[in-house]
Amino acid sequence: MDYLALYVTLKLALVTTVVLMVMAAPIAYLLAYARFPGKSLLEALVYLPMALPPTVIGFYLIIVMSPKGLIGRGWEWLTGGSLLFTFLGITIASIIYSIPFAVSPMKAAFSKIDRRLLENAYVLGLSKRATFLRVIIPNSLSGIAAAAVLVFLHSMGAFGVLLMVGGSIPGETKVASIAIYEAVETMNYQAAGMIALSFIPISYAFLLLINKLNEDSRP
Amino acid sequence: MDYLALYVTLKLALVTTVVLMVMAAPIAYLLAYARFPGKSLLEALVYLPMALPPTVIGFYLIIVMSPKGLIGRGWEWLTGGSLLFTFLGITIASIIYSIPFAVSPMKAAFSKIDRRLLENAYVLGLSKRATFLRVIIPNSLSGIAAAAVLVFLHSMGAFGVLLMVGGSIPGETKVASIAIYEAVETMNYQAAGMIALSFIPISYAFLLLINKLNEDSRP
Amino acid sequence: EKISVAVAANFISAFKEIAADFEAQSGVKVEATFSSTGNFYNQIKNGAPYDMFLSADEQRPDLLQKEGWTEGTFIYARGQAILWSANPDFCKAATWQDALKNNQIKKIAIANPVTAPYGAAAKAALQKAGLWDALQSKVVNAQDIAQSFQYATTFAVDAGFCALSATTSPQGKSGCFYSVPEAPAIVQAACVAKNAKNKKGAELLAAFLSSKYAVKIKAKYGYR
Amino acid sequence: MTIAASLKKRLKYFDVDVSFSCASKSMMVMIGPSGGGKTTIIRMLAGLEVPDEGRVIFGDEVWFDSTRRIHVTPQKRRLGYVFQDYNLFPHLNLLDNAAFAAVDKKEVDGLFDLFKISHLRKRKPHMVSGGERQRCAMCQALARHPRLLLLDEPFSALDVITRRGLREELKSLKGSLSCPIIYVTHDINEALFLADEILPVVEGKNDDGWMQRTITREPGEGTTAKGAREPRLSLVY
Amino acid sequence: MTIAASLKKRLKYFDVDVSFSCASKSMMVMIGPSGGGKTTIIRMLAGLEVPDEGRVIFGDEVWFDSTRRIHVTPQKRRLGYVFQDYNLFPHLNLLDNAAFAAVDKKEVDGLFDLFKISHLRKRKPHMVSGGERQRCAMCQALARHPRLLLLDEPFSALDVITRRGLREELKSLKGSLSCPIIYVTHDINEALFLADEILPVVEGKNDDGWMQRTITREPGEGTTAKGAREPRLSLVY
Numbered sequence A, B: 001m002d003y004l005a006l007y008v009t010l011k012l013a014l015v016t017t018v019v020l021m022v023m024a025a026p027i028a029y030l031l032a033y034a035r036f037p038g039k040s041l042l043e044a045l046v047y048l049p050m051a052l053p054p055t056v057i058g059f060y061l062i063i064v065m066s067p068k069g070l071i072g073r074g075w076e077w078l079t080g081g082s083l084l085f086t087f088l089g090i091t092i093a094s095i096i097y098s099i100p101f102a103v104s105p106m107k108a109a110f111s112k113i114d115r116r117l118l119e120n121a122y123v124l125g126l127s128k129r130a131t132f133l134r135v136i137i138p139n140s141l142s143g144i145a146a147a148a149v150l151v152f153l154h155s156m157g158a159f160g161v162l163l164m165v166g167g168s169i170p171g172e173t174k175v176a177s178i179a180i181y182e183a184v185e186t187m188n189y190q191a192a193g194m195i196a197l198s199f200i201p202i203s204y205a206f207l208l209l210i211n212k213l214n215e216d217s218r219p
Numbered sequence C: 001e002k003i004s005v006a007v008a009a010n011f012i013s014a015f016k017e018i019a020a021d022f023e024a025q026s027g028v029k030v031e032a033t034f035s036s037t038g039n040f041y042n043q044i045k046n047g048a049p050y051d052m053f054l055s056a057d058e059q060r061p062d063l064l065q066k067e068g069w070t071e072g073t074f075i076y077a078r079g080q081a082i083l084w085s086a087n088p089d090f091c092k093a094a095t096w097q098d099a100l101k102n103n104q105i106k107k108i109a110i111a112n113p114v115t116a117p118y119g120a121a122a123k124a125a126l127q128k129a130g131l132w133d134a135l136q137s138k139v140v141n142a143q144d145i146a147q148s149f150q151y152a153t154t155f156a157v158d159a160g161f162c163a164l165s166a167t168t169s170p171q172g173k174s175g176c177f178y179s180v181p182e183a184p185a186i187v188q189a190a191c192v193a194k195n196a197k198n199k200k201g202a203e204l205l206a207a208f209l210s211s212k213y214a215v216k217i218k219a220k221y222g223y224r
Numbered sequence D, E: 001m002t003i004a005a006s007l008k009k010r011l012k013y014f015d016v017d018v019s020f021s022c023a024s025k026s027m028m029v030m031i032g033p034s035g036g037g038k039t040t041i042i043r044m045l046a047g048l049e050v051p052d053e054g055r056v057i058f059g060d061e062v063w064f065d066s067t068r069r070i071h072v073t074p075q076k077r078r079l080g081y082v083f084q085d086y087n088l089f090p091h092l093n094l095l096d097n098a099a100f101a102a103v104d105k106k107e108v109d110g111l112f113d114l115f116k117i118s119h120l121r122k123r124k125p126h127m128v129s130g131g132e133r134q135r136c137a138m139c140q141a142l143a144r145h146p147r148l149l150l151l152d153e154p155f156s157a158l159d160v161i162t163r164r165g166l167r168e169e170l171k172s173l174k175g176s177l178s179c180p181i182i183y184v185t186h187d188i189n190e191a192l193f194l195a196d197e198i199l200p201v202v203e204g205k206n207d208d209g210w211m212q213r214t215i216t217r218e219p220g221e222g223t224t225a226k227g228a229r230e231p232r233l234s235l236v237y
């Protein structure tokens, strides 16, 4: 079995989840509470990566991340390195690809917070930002847990986009789902099944962890 | 532009969303409230379709849905028809593929309901089922909206699984994402971009609809 | 010392063996990436750092040559479409055309002719036999040739147009097949990047692909 | 119908241990210090909390018996319960809240008139005042035609006049409802006015001396502020 | 510091229209019928609701002025506000709730002793009784060292003795806090005991006769239950 690919997968899923939890929270907050023109357009934009087939996202990502593309060029200028075919590159791809799964459950949870708690926080002198961190977040943990589970599992299974943006360089960008793909393509169904099976304990362990964290914080 | 494929996509996304909203609610309820041995295992199972790459899911779905497979045989015995390569078949595939997106935000919303509301419902004589329908559901609409958005958009973009189970038959199982894929593969990038662009107004319209429904029911 | 090679997915099995032999003989490490030809073409156009590209068709390498990515292309394999079925009874008819005319046959898989060279070859064969229009309602499009084979092995279809290489796998041996000489050979071309990081290594591999060792492995997987 | 209960439950700082009964058309008032266990007792009667030991008998039905392991769910007890924090359903307007489990939805209008909240029927709970919410909760409980009425400080957010009116209303309802009523209040006048029986609950136990001590204790006694004196008013309310 | 306000706000069934002022170290008590607008007035002082017209001046700061379009956010007003339904944060225990915006977290222990909830410091709000929650909300507000204290029926869920004690506590705190206190209650004795000034609010307006009418009105008057009479007790509470 391809342990290296499993390791890359796990690393990718964890990094994606952590980064997205931090990134998506403010977006979800804006969508839940702010009022500004073009808000639904922003929301549609945030959700778009999900509606498009992975091949299309991969296609556009390659274009912007290539050394000639906007982001790729900027990155090369900054660091001298390339984004495509690196772990960083697939991480960015995986983050963009999973944004909607992080934003949507968080937005739902944030918008359900009892207004009276927010009013009490304001009266107690908390800025909107402090209220967000000290009241909204701790009272939305079940929604955040849902987001984390979706993002983590989705980045485990992500494959089309990653293959396109990452190539499949062992130890760097070759994730388990690509290994499965190669096994299926070579009609090696047993190997494919083996790797797929190994996903069960991983997702199970992650679920248990998240549920545990979520329950510990129940009021 | 391939309007037929767009039409099939839209139909598929709508049917999937409606069916999954009804199907996922009881599962999410169980996961949020019931206590039984093996609950986290059930949860992991529900989430598994997401962690696996589409090729794997497609592969196993073909096996069970083929005329020799368990479900395919049962279906043929019942109706004389085949499941694979039909609209019904891709609908089933799309439903299985999207279950986690429906269950997860709903579970988060259900588990956030104020216990005191449930107690009041019980005291007022409502069975658990009636409480679910009359108290939990109406107070979880933001979570249900999040689920609907995720499921709808995800089934629009679903592609790997559908391609495998559906066989890309025009008007029946050829969805827009397959048309995009074909366009990309044949280097017809403009056509691919056109169809992809047409996803924006569709997802936008759906989002507006869901947000509207959700807001109308705000307390 | 390593080279990175983009390999069309239908050539995975053969390539893995060839690469192993090559590594042993030359000491150059081969890092292979497998995906669809269209995807590779797009990646390369956007600056993907592959030293060498093994396509599933001739068209993409030619285009790359026109665009100046490579200085020359060469043919490394010729594939052949076959008609494969998991049901041994299927092959009792005299010819593949007769087998397909049987009313018992409900579904036939071919790779998507629009995107996959094997699909285009199968379509050409069906057209030549005058069956294309008649069988329209029975034809199911697979994403690529491997998937067409998957349909056939899982009984999702009664028969599928596959690559000859499929018959060498354990599943392939459990069924039966017709060769389809009416299908034009699938000519797979390759090219070495002009600005390859390890051009010498890549040219070594290019030469190795027509060596007697490679030819033997290719034959084993049904390529000429 | 008579409700008879003997309840024991271990809490962190004291144990609840009380026995009482209350016949239909009569009212038992629970009174006592904050945190003394009144709400806990009511919740055990409602079946929302399970006593460690004891029995709850309603007429000839056994609602709870720890030795026989009987526990009838709240649903089957057919109660009217006004919670201390009046849990109205936030997604329904006041009318739908009151009609939520009404036997006859038409009666709700009458109740709303009685409780003077008819003009607010279309408002959601968070759009009305605290006292208005409380009155709606009362309508919700009464519209159910309960077999037992549990009222946990149902008028605490009402002004004196409204409260006085509703208190009298309740007293006259007592006969027509023909069910036992358990009533929690902190208002001694109210207790004396309404009660057929008073159950002072102190640290989970019946303490018959509590009322007397409370009425006669000088203000400031047992508190830190010594010199302060309240005006002694003779109020009828 | 003195808070001076003149507030107008259109509600569905009446308009709020009051003016008042309250100096530091003194207490203004609002009293009046349920739904009369007391909470609405307090919320306008807190900046949670915007008056249609009027001004709110605190010392030499302008908190609100409709003509000059000034509206200072609640955050900047540095208030202590005990909400009518005591909104404690459900994810924090009582201690953390009280210390949430405390100037000096060490003071909270002293407040908890004063309010007799020290033993409950580690409990979450839903694990304590209604009166205990209310006392914690009081600690939360005081720990902030507010410049203005807004108390919306802060003792409504407390028994007579606890209430009497805390009321005296509050009276003596009045001097040391040195901030204006606005206090809402339905308890006339409490109002008379605590108030430096009483503002009876009826249908959104100051109605000075309300207290007198309430005290002297015979029970049953203006209500449907005619014959009923309450016991006339002379209680010091």
Ligand SMILES: Nc1ncnc2c1ncn2[C@@H]1O[C@H](COP(=O)(O)OP(=O)(O)OP(=O)(O)O)[C@@H](O)[C@H]1O
Pocket (backbone or CB within 6 Å): D011, D012, D013, D033, D034, D035, D036, D037, D038, D039, D040, D041, D084, E120, E126, E127, E128, E129, E130, E131, E132, E157, E158, E159
């Ligand atoms: N859910 C709970 N879990 C554990 N202890 C609780 C819970 N609710 C209340 N308590 C504790 O049990 C005791 C009795 O509480 P209870 O709510 O019955 O008092 P009460 O008499 O209704 O008080 P109040 O007049 O303030 O409403 C208190 O010490 C309280 O802290």
Ligand SMILES: Nc1ncnc2c1ncn2[C@@H]1O[C@H](COP(=O)(O)OP(=O)(O)OP(=O)(O)O)[C@@H](O)[C@H]1O
Pocket (backbone or CB within 6 Å): D120, D126, D127, D128, D129, D130, D131, D132, D157, D158, D159, E011, E013, E033, E034, E035, E036, E037, E038, E039, E040, E041, E084
């Ligand atoms: N959020 C709201 N939106 C609209 N109207 C409201 C809202 N909250 C209360 N009201 C209405 O405004 C009026 C005054 O309510 P308010 O809460 O200020 O009364 P109150 O004097 O505090 O009553 P109580 O003593 O019952 O708490 C009432 O008629 C009430 O129905």
Ligand SMILES: [Mg+2]
Pocket (backbone or CB within 6 Å): D038, D039, D040, D084, D152, E129, E130, E131
């Ligand atoms: Mg209580």
Ligand SMILES: [Mg+2]
Pocket (backbone or CB within 6 Å): D129, D130, D131, E038, E039, E040, E084, E152
């Ligand atoms: Mg009020």
